[in-house]
Amino acid sequence: MDSRPPTVNLARLSHFVAVAESGSMTAAAADLHLTQQAVSSSIRRLERELGVSVFTRSGRRVALTPAGRTLRDGSAAVLAAAQDLARSTVATAREPHRPFVVAHTPAITADEVFLAMDAVRAGCPDLPIEVHQAYPADMTDGVASGRFDLGLRRGVVPPTRLAGAVISYDVLHAALAAEHPLADRAVVTIRELSEYPLTVWAPPGASFYTDYLLSVCRRAGTDPRIRVNTVQGTTPATAVVGTDSFAFVTQQPGSAVGGRVRIVAIAGAPQAPVQALWREHTVSEARRVLLEGATPTLPPVRPLDSGHPDQ
Template identity: 45%
Template sequence: MTAPEPDLRRLRHFIAVAESGGFTRAAAALHLSQQALSSSIRQLEKDLNADLFTRVGRQVTLTRAGQTLLSEGRVLLAAARTVAEHVEKIGASTAETFVVGHTPALSGIEAYTILEPAIDAFPDSSFTLRQLYPADLTSAVLDGSVQLGLRRGVVPPDDLAAAVVGYHRVRLAVPSSHRLAHRRRVDIDELADEQIVLWAPPGASYYSDLLVGACRRAGFEPNYVISRIQGAATVAAPLTTNAIAFVTSAAGPAMDERVQVIDVHPTIQVPVQALWQRHTVSAVREMILTS
């Protein structure tokens, strides 16, 4: 038996009721009568052969089927909007702009390097890079304003597709006046008595958890401080904290030689995870993911 396909208009009605918590507010927001909205939801339930709401008086709560449809339906509507916008641009012969968001943990240079194969392969496409904080990044990918998100981490997102697209080597950035600044390589256990700068507390960031985990495997609990400068190049952190920062910059002098970047042993590799809308296709994205 062929599985039923939800009507997108009715799906939009269902999501409005689920998010507003009732038919009255949803009907007003949709500029529909409550009777028309109720009829639309009943037809959707009939189409899907599932009860979506438990109704007690004027109160409605989602059934398990309704909870599933709310999660999957949001993704489906977002994908439908993206497809419509893409087709409209192609129909109008509008040049495609591929928007890539990246978190502050990745530099613009690192993001560009990941995109470079697609930039070379699609000379008629324009590319825009936007720096976004992690929560804003996932929201922008889900609503279609960003076609591809790049972040540090391998946490499976609930509503998005994801894949690891590369790894970057982690090094140490220290103030040029620091006792370790003259070294070419530092063993990580030598940081046991040093203060380390992070950009988010452990437990709130995959990247922080990875770095703290590397310290713990070396046999010490890191003494860390959270950077008060967010969104700037990570290699600049030693200048405002006088602490040691884990960075993915090349070894050598940085920040007008006020900072030195040093190799750390054992080698630490941090992944780059790409995020994109499920139920969509993109030749540009496929080039990035497979290069």
């Protein structure tokens, strides 16, 4: 009896995916520009290699078996990883100093990305780093396609097409228009802030980060009114200019936006995670260095004396 573990030939795996998506050997053959006989033979060889049936046949139509569904669910990551490896190999030969391309959502500033790359700059001093801002959907699509090597976003929601890990936490502060009633305070509580609208960049349910910020407020026993910012792509502190609302930001307390905004500390120092995303089954020395230097646990913070408990 052959005790060797089964293996999957990548060409036959791609043929399998084409049949699974079309539900027909004939249609898959047309898409692949192969004969129907060649595709059928490829699937039979795949089944022999695995020792299981991946399709049931009914005339010209086929349906996935339970084993076939397992194979289909894992195929996309394997084929994408193989393509990425081939692309990276060729790129290394043609462009030895290809940059490490990092995308970040508007909720993370370019300065914060620069600081997040400290370990990469130290561990890979000759590696160029290229940074791009992208909206969340564009960022995840770019990482999935290989256009970006790494994506950074606020949140800890499990990615569906990518691998991910929390690499750090940042303390949240409140951004207020300079003329806001609370702008002259050194410290405010979340309950005080919640008497005013909370400005966010997407409505609840459409953004994990919005939902996360609401959970921060609800843990403090409040549920602020929501105002969705009409200006997209600018730094978070700009969202409150000319309004009576507040926004959660990670900028340090002080003046911002040319004096039109004040950043104020929040009692209890709530924190927001930074999540890194990348393509599964890929290898990256820069990413390895980044993850090894990550601090994915909540750092201790000194409670601020506000006089207004918000627990």
